[in-house]
Amino acid sequence: MVEDRPFLNFLAHAVLILGVVVVAFPVYLALIASTHTAQAFSSGVIPLLPGAEMANNYMTMLGTGMSSSGAPPLGGMMLNSLIMALIISLGKIVISITSAFAIVYFRFPFRNLAFWAIFVTLMLPVEVRIVPTFKVVADLGMLNSYAGLSVPLIASATATFLFRQVFLTIPDEMLEAARIDGAGPMKFFRDILIPLSRTNIAALFVILFIYGWNQYLWPLLITTDDRFYTVVAGIKRMAEVADAVPQWNFVMAAVMLAMLPPVLVVIFMQRLFVKGLTETEK
Amino acid sequence: MATITLENVGKTYPGGAAAVQGINIAIQDGEFLVLVGPSGCGKSTLLRMVAGLETITEGTVRIGDRVVNQVEPADRDIAMVFQNYALYPHMSVRQNLAYGLKNRGTPAAEITRRVDEAADILEIRPYLDRKPRALSGGQRQRVAMGRAIVREPAAFLFDEPLSNLDAKLRVTMRGEIRLLQRRLGTTSIYVTHDQMEAMTLADRLVVLNGGRIEQIGAPLEVYRRPASAFVAAFIGSPAMNLLNATLDNGRLRIGSASLPADVAGSGAVTLGIRPEDLRRTAGRADALHMSVDYVEELGATRLVHGRLEGQKLVCTLSADSTLGDMLALEADAGALHLFDAGTGARIN
Amino acid sequence: MKRTIFGNQLLPWLLLAPQLLITAVFFLWPAGQAIWQSFLREDAFGLKTSFVGLLNYRALFNDGDYVNALGVTLVFSVAVAALSMGLALLFALAVDRMLKTANMYTTLLVWPYAVAPAIAGILWWFIFNPTIGILPYLLDFVGYDWNHSLQSGDAMVLVVIAASWKQVSYNFLFFVAGLQSIPQSLREAAAIDGAGPVKRFFTITFPLLTPTTFFLLVVNVVYTMFDTFGVIDATTQGGPAQSTNILVYKVFKDGFLGLNLGSSAAQSVILMGIVIVLTIIQFRYIERRVQY
Ligand SMILES: Nc1ncnc2c1ncn2[C@@H]1O[C@H](COP(=O)(O)OP(=O)(O)OP(=O)(O)O)[C@@H](O)[C@H]1O
Numbered sequence A: 001m002v003e004d005r006p007f008l009n010f011l012a013h014a015v016l017i018l019g020v021v022v023v024a025f026p027v028y029l030a031l032i033a034s035t036h037t038a039q040a041f042s043s044g045v046i047p048l049l050p051g052a053e054m055a056n057n058y059m060t061m062l063g064t065g066m067s068s069s070g071a072p073p074l075g076g077m078m079l080n081s082l083i084m085a086l087i088i089s090l091g092k093i094v095i096s097i098t099s100a101f102a103i104v105y106f107r108f109p110f111r112n113l114a115f116w117a118i119f120v121t122l123m124l125p126v127e128v129r130i131v132p133t134f135k136v137v138a139d140l141g142m143l144n145s146y147a148g149l150s151v152p153l154i155a156s157a158t159a160t161f162l163f164r165q166v167f168l169t170i171p172d173e174m175l176e177a178a179r180i181d182g183a184g185p186m187k188f189f190r191d192i193l194i195p196l197s198r199t200n201i202a203a204l205f206v207i208l209f210i211y212g213w214n215q216y217l218w219p220l221l222i223t224t225d226d227r228f229y230t231v232v233a234g235i236k237r238m239a240e241v242a243d244a245v246p247q248w249n250f251v252m253a254a255v256m257l258a259m260l261p262p263v264l265v266v267i268f269m270q271r272l273f274v275k276g277l278t279e280t281e282k
Numbered sequence B: 001m002a003t004i005t006l007e008n009v010g011k012t013y014p015g016g017a018a019a020v021q022g023i024n025i026a027i028q029d030g031e032f033l034v035l036v037g038p039s040g041c042g043k044s045t046l047l048r049m050v051a052g053l054e055t056i057t058e059g060t061v062r063i064g065d066r067v068v069n070q071v072e073p074a075d076r077d078i079a080m081v082f083q084n085y086a087l088y089p090h091m092s093v094r095q096n097l098a099y100g101l102k103n104r105g106t107p108a109a110e111i112t113r114r115v116d117e118a119a120d121i122l123e124i125r126p127y128l129d130r131k132p133r134a135l136s137g138g139q140r141q142r143v144a145m146g147r148a149i150v151r152e153p154a155a156f157l158f159d160e161p162l163s164n165l166d167a168k169l170r171v172t173m174r175g176e177i178r179l180l181q182r183r184l185g186t187t188s189i190y191v192t193h194d195q196m197e198a199m200t201l202a203d204r205l206v207v208l209n210g211g212r213i214e215q216i217g218a219p220l221e222v223y224r225r226p227a228s229a230f231v232a233a234f235i236g237s238p239a240m241n242l243l244n245a246t247l248d249n250g251r252l253r254i255g256s257a258s259l260p261a262d263v264a265g266s267g268a269v270t271l272g273i274r275p276e277d278l279r280r281t282a283g284r285a286d287a288l289h290m291s292v293d294y295v296e297e298l299g300a301t302r303l304v305h306g307r308l309e310g311q312k313l314v315c316t317l318s319a320d321s322t323l324g325d326m327l328a329l330e331a332d333a334g335a336l337h338l339f340d341a342g343t344g345a346r347i348n
Numbered sequence C: 001m002k003r004t005i006f007g008n009q010l011l012p013w014l015l016l017a018p019q020l021l022i023t024a025v026f027f028l029w030p031a032g033q034a035i036w037q038s039f040l041r042e043d044a045f046g047l048k049t050s051f052v053g054l055l056n057y058r059a060l061f062n063d064g065d066y067v068n069a070l071g072v073t074l075v076f077s078v079a080v081a082a083l084s085m086g087l088a089l090l091f092a093l094a095v096d097r098m099l100k101t102a103n104m105y106t107t108l109l110v111w112p113y114a115v116a117p118a119i120a121g122i123l124w125w126f127i128f129n130p131t132i133g134i135l136p137y138l139l140d141f142v143g144y145d146w147n148h149s150l151q152s153g154d155a156m157v158l159v160v161i162a163a164s165w166k167q168v169s170y171n172f173l174f175f176v177a178g179l180q181s182i183p184q185s186l187r188e189a190a191a192i193d194g195a196g197p198v199k200r201f202f203t204i205t206f207p208l209l210t211p212t213t214f215f216l217l218v219v220n221v222v223y224t225m226f227d228t229f230g231v232i233d234a235t236t237q238g239g240p241a242q243s244t245n246i247l248v249y250k251v252f253k254d255g256f257l258g259l260n261l262g263s264s265a266a267q268s269v270i271l272m273g274i275v276i277v278l279t280i281i282q283f284r285y286i287e288r289r290v291q292y
C-alpha cells in the first residue's frame, strides 16, 4: 500500500462487508426458508430467523422428494448430477490432454485442420445448436442416458488450448532426455507429461466439475425419465409447482442441496479454483 | 567405449539454409573432443545429429562400426548432458538416475548398484531422495552427469553443460568433468562457445565457423598454428592482434613500420601477433612504435591498448614495467602468423 | 513449436480421435444442419419441405418479436456487464488495500461463481416474490408496487440482478489479478508526485486495467448472451409480454415449443455469427492465449 489512510481503510472494509452481506443475503434467506414448515409462508412476508424443521425438511427432500409435485427424491438426482459432472469433467480432461499431446508433439498431415476443427467448438455453445444436437442425440438413442447427458458436452477447445500451452512451456530438452532414456511417446506422456501437468489437471477439474454440475438446459431437454433427472434441472420442475402450491421450505431445501457441492468445491479448493479460472479464462 | 566417425556430414533444416556441411571427423576411442565456435555456428546441430535428436540430411555417422543414421537415440548407446540439465522435476534424484535403466529393463538390483556407484563418484549420495528443485545449480549439474554415467554408455555428449553455472563453479566442474572422463575412459564430445573451456578440456579441438570446420587439432597446436585468421582471433585470450599488412619481398610493411618475414611473394596479407608475443625493445631500428591509449591492470600482468600506425593493437606486459606515451615493441619471427587477406587461410 | 517431435503417423490420429469424433458428431454436424435448415421451410402440416433461400432470415428481421429480442438482449447484456463489472471493480479496489484479510474477503465474495444460473434465478425470484418476498414487502413502504410477472421493467431488473449476482465473483477475480499485476513502484511514483488516491486511480490504475476491462467486457457479453438461459427460464420465461425474451431463449422456444424449425435454425445461425465475431475479437485483440 502506498500510504496508510485510516479513512480509506475504513471505507474499504465497509464496502467489502456490505458486499459480503449482499452476496450472501439470498442464500441466507433460502437457508432460513428451508428450516420452516410450509405454513410459515402463508402469513405474508417470509421469516427471517431460523425455524425448527431443518432436519425434517432436508430428510424429506433427500429421501422421498416432494410428493405433491411428483418430484423424485433429491438423493437420486444428486447422484445423477455427480455422475454427469464427473463424466463431463474427466472426459473433457482426458480427450483434451491427448489431443494437445498429439498437436504439440507430432507432425502429421492435416494437423492444422484438426487444430481448427477443435478451435471451432469454441464458437458453438450448446445453446446455439440446441435443436439439431437434440435431434442427433435422439437419433443415436441417447435420450435418458448418462452418455446422452454428458458426451455431447465433452469436446473442449479451451481445455485443449490450456494443455497445449502447458506443454509448450515444457523445455524441449525434457523430451530429448526422455528419448535418450528410452521412453517412447506413450511412456513419455505417462511418466513425464501427466505428472508435470498435475496441478493444471486439478485446477481444470475444479472448473469443469462446477460447469458439469450446473448444466441446466441440456439435461432439461434430454431427460424425460425421472431416473435420469439431475438436481439443478430438477428444481425447475419443483419450483414451477411451488408457485401454485407454495412449498417454499422444500424448494429452498432443494436449492441449498443443489448448490452445496460446487460451492464447497470452490471454498475448499480456492487456490486451484482461481488458478483454473484465470488460466482457462472461460 | 567406441570410436565415432562422421563422414561428410551435413544438415539442412527444413526451409532453412545449411546449418552444417561437409563435416569429417574421426574420434578415437576414449578421446575427449571439443566442438568450439561462435553462437550459431552449428555446434549443437552437429552434436544432436550424433545423439539422434536431429535427422542427418547428408553423410553418415558411425558409432563403433555401426552406421547410426536411422537409429533411435535410445539405441545409439550414448548419454547426453544438456545445458539446462533437463532433469525430470517431479522425480527424485534417484528416480532421475534410474529412469533410463528402468526403461531398458535393467534388473532392480543392478539399477540400485549403478545408481549408488554413480552417486558415490559424483558425491551426490546425500541428495538422492531430493527433488531437483531442492538442489543448487552445481548439484543439479552433478545429477545430470550422474544420469549420463549410470547408463555406462559408449559415448558422452555434452551441450554447454557448464554455462548455467557461475564463473568459479564452472572452473571447478570443468576439472571434475575432465577427471571423470579420464577415469571412465569414455569417448566424449563436448560443445562449448568458451575457448578457455575448450582449451583446458580437449584432447582435440574442432573449431567450427558458419557450419564448416576451420581447424581440427590438439589445443596447443591450434593455439600455436591457427589455420585461419578466424581461428587465430577465436582461440586465445586476450585475442590475437590482426593487422592489415603488405608482404613485399621478404618484408612485412604496416604503414611505415616494417618487419622481416620468412615468406616469399608479395601482396596484401593479414598479420597476426599474440599480445603475449610482443615485448619491449630498446634501440632496435625496426621496432614497432605503439601509441598507448589506456591500460588494464590484471595483477601479475597488464594489458596495454593502443595503436600501431592507426591500427588497434594490444600487448601484454609485466606489471612492473614503466610506461610512456609511446612503446617500442618487437616480436620473434616465429611468432608472426600470416593469413591471406581475402580467404583468411594461413600462408606461413 | 517443438524442436524435437515423435515420428509416428498413426498415433496422433488415435490420440485425437475421441475429440474429433465428438466434435464432428455433436458440434459440426448439428451446426451444419442448422445452417441447412435455415434455408428450408416446412408447410403447415410438416409434410413438405422446400428450399426458400434467405426467406427465413428476411422474415426474422420483419418480425417484431425478433427485433424486440435483439433489443432486450442488448439492454440485458449492457446492464449486467455494467452492474457486475462496476461492483467487481469496487470490491477489487477495496481488497487490494487489504493485507491480512484479503484472502478471507476473496473467499466470501467468489463462491457465487459455483451457483448455477438457474439456481441464482430461483434465489432472487424468491426474494422478489410479490406475495411473500422480502423486497416487494420493503418496496411497499416507499409506495412501489413490485410485480415482475406483470411489469416489464420489474422483470428486467430481476433478471439483471440475478445474472449479475453470479457474475460479480468472476469479474472480481480478474480485476484483483489485474490490480496485482500493476507494479507497486508506479503507484508509489505517482504518490511521490503528489497524486491523491482518487487521482491515482483515474490516471494510473484504471488506464492500466484497460486490457482486463476489455477482456471482461467480451466475456460478460458472451455470458449474458448464452449462459443466462437458466436465469431466464427459472424466473420470467421471457415474459411478461416478451420483455425478457433474450435471443437464446427465443431460439429454444421457437425450436422446441413453437416447432418453427426454419426460423429457429436461422436464429441459431445468427447467434453463431455473433459468437464467431466475439471469439475473433477476443483472440485478435485481447488474447495472449493462442499464438499459432
Ligand atoms: N530447428 C531449426 N530450424 C531451422 N534452423 C535451425 C534450427 N535449429 C538451429 N537452426 C540454425 O542452424 C544454425 C546452427 O544452430 P546451432 O543451434 O547448431 O548453433 P550453436 O552453434 O549450437 O549455437 P549456440 O552457441 O548459440 O548454441 C543456426 O543458424 C540456427 O539458426
Ligand SMILES: [Mg+2]
Residues within 6 Å of the ligand: B043, B044, B045
Ligand atoms: Mg547450441
